[in-house]
Amino acid sequence: MNMLEAAANAKKASIKLAASSTKVKNKALKNIAEVLVANKKMIVTANQLDLEQSEAEQLEAPLLKRLRFDEAKIDEVVAGIESLIKLDEPVGEVLLETELDDGLTLIKETCPIGVIGVIFESRPDALVQIASLCLKSGNAVMLKGGSEAKQTNKVLTELILRATDEAGIPSAWIYNLESRAEVSNMLDLDEYIDLIIPRGSNEFVRYIIEHSRIPVLGHADGICHGYIHRDADIKMAVDVAVDSKTQYVAVCNAMETLLVHRGIAKEFLPELVKAYAPFNVRIHGCEKTKMIIDCELATEEDWKTEYLDYEISIRIVDSMEDAIEHINTYGSGHTETIVTENAEKAKTFMMLVDSGNVFHNCSTRFSDGFRYGFGAEVGISTNKIHARGPVGLDGLLIYKYKLYGHGQIANDYAKGIKKFTHKRIK
């Protein structure tokens, strides 16, 4: 089967899936959980093949760690599916109800988007998570995982398909892309695919955005900022700056640039240097920073860089307004935090910073679907439309308007024979 056929079939399947009952969808999810538990050995064996191949190809240790899908990881994704089953039905939620006239009622109701294309990194657990979220929200899904996880992903897709077939979900609802060539094909299929969610490196996400007319949900850069205001509690500022930078450096919500008010820089920066020492954080500072602490001189390029490493750029600013201006110029709209004892200042900062996530007195690392309490997430979005920040089930839904009448025609209202009541019911 070629991609065009697969996508056309997925579109047809998505229509049926959109009309599937909560009972059928939850039965399918339950079947997936069961089939994963019953076939742990087969999954682990396939994963072993991927691991061996990747070791032979000298894949880096952190990537190997993400690729590993052992019994404990299987139990984790199964627990995730079980909590997904318990969630309320996301489809058919009434968002608005208006009586337009006697016997003419308008209802705005959530519905699935249709067919979602997801391209994700080497973690096989992402496949199960994304497929379950799509199923619960009634969307068909075309998946392309990292090639390192090829064997594992193949087995997982087959098991999921077996489980959903048994529950009566149309088979074409899920399709596993096996080659990179198929990804480029997918990007052209805007007739069938409604949304692309790419997860991966900046370059990769940017490539997808530039090569497809299908709407893309996600983020390329994650250049997150901290701003230490002049009245910040020094200990809190150090704690937040350490956690934001060092808790996990390779992720999009790690802090890359720290802005410090000039009124607190002399007191704060030496303390920060002490706290960063055990982590060997490499510091690029502006000229004023260099006058206070020992560091490299930051260039214009540093303000635009997502290090994803134990490395940071620091700039001293004259005011909070300058900090906001810096963030709105160089930031990527992901996550920024302010440390200040002044709640009013924090409020202004959070209003004026144009990012999906704006924090007061806490670490940028909280910007995450699980930590927000959304359960699983399909990704984090820096888009300005549809869905922003960590995206769970809600980003996989849209709505339709349903109008129930008794033969009403518009001409009667245009001519003034009848009048709209526009009575809000919900």
Added chain:
Amino acid sequence: MNMLEAAANAKKASIKLAASSTKVKNKALKNIAEVLVANKKMIVTANQLDLEQSEAEQLEAPLLKRLRFDEAKIDEVVAGIESLIKLDEPVGEVLLETELDDGLTLIKETCPIGVIGVIFESRPDALVQIASLCLKSGNAVMLKGGSEAKQTNKVLTELILRATDEAGIPSAWIYNLESRAEVSNMLDLDEYIDLIIPRGSNEFVRYIIEHSRIPVLGHADGICHGYIHRDADIKMAVDVAVDSKTQYVAVCNAMETLLVHRGIAKEFLPELVKAYAPFNVRIHGCEKTKMIIDCELATEEDWKTEYLDYEISIRIVDSMEDAIEHINTYGSGHTETIVTENAEKAKTFMMLVDSGNVFHNCSTRFSDGFRYGFGAEVGISTNKIHARGPVGLDGLLIYKYKLYGHGQIANDYAKGIKKFTHKRIK
């Protein structure tokens, strides 16, 4: 000032506008209403120039009618602004509130999108409507109206700017593009412009979608369908089919294709022909239709055609499922209606038809922001993400997550020292 500067300034203005109070925004709206009333003569004179020029260029009568902006039309848009002032503040609405832990509170809050680029047809009232909606929702706007309305639009923008300046809104919040070349420039400015709303012909909207990486909100085609089920009330079916086709043929929510169940075709079609006769509706029918009524033979091309005229394609189908399949294949996701006495059948049809607006027993012509009770609208969207159907203020908003803490760091939760409570507050 060139486009790049104008867009960069609009972006900066949008940040300040996003933080403007309800009082300031409503004062600005009030000023606009007053300045329009006080300068009626100037507006009408400018409009007169546009009308004379367009008459000299032999613009068609319906276009001339849309271009005319007289005192009555000014009163209408002023009334629109007054109702907009009365609407609740759309920015800062709390959509979700969760206590993540003691003293760590997450709030999901509506905020403006940023900078909106709007390209619209020759109606000058559209300029005032769109600008007011953007102002109320806190968005900066770059506007390009039809060149026929050049003088009118120039005067209107100047008056609006004077009114908003007085209220303290940053001047760069509104920019009037004067040439087509500026439109192509605008499409490249994805760094500054967050959303494009094109209104106009199919070809025009498709051109915009294909030539910009900025998200586009709107619709190209409006191929709306009616489906007459076998058990339909004949009189109601005829009324709905007449209104959907003939009430106003040049608009996107007019019906272009009628699907008829074979069990009712012989009874229904001759009645329809009688009802269409006074309007001289030209009928393209499938072979089965041609066996019942006198008409031209429809080709494959007819099912894909938006006539926007007294012209229709008719197809007889064997079942509701075939009607749904036809609609999901040839439709544009705009508006479809079913006429049936069977509420269960209607429910299934409305679930399986993949369109933004699905109706039961009423005319497709109700698919409209004013008729839905939304007040003014920026357009109708056939997108599958962000906003669908008639779009009012809601389509000009997105949200941001605000997290309020007291020095919390993620490491404490990662290490299990602290636990999330995830208590839903709102």
